[in-house]
Amino acid sequence: MEVKVDSYVEDMEGERILINRAYFTMVALDHNDKPVEVPGLELATEEDRQEWESARQRREMRIQLKK
Incomplete structure (x- = not known):
């Protein structure tokens, strides 16, 4: 599972x-x-699907970098 954490200043x-x-x-x-x-x-939602796809791509990059 991948969790995104955003930090903000106000x-x-x-x-x-x-x-x-x-x-x-x-x-x-x-x-x-x-x-x-x-x-x-x-x-x-479409936003959920886009986040899921972005996470999948990041996972693939991590796997490729380990090779």
Whole structure:
């Protein structure tokens, strides 16, 4: 599972400005610390589908970089 975390700063007028974005990859483990599958997400909106596709592409890049 990949989780996106955005950090913002807010000025005195209340305008929010994105200052940082990070992606965390999490893996579910069983009682023997072995990876296990988790139920898939329900992609309800076009934005959800776009985020999912972006995450898939980042995952593929990580896999290629490990080779």
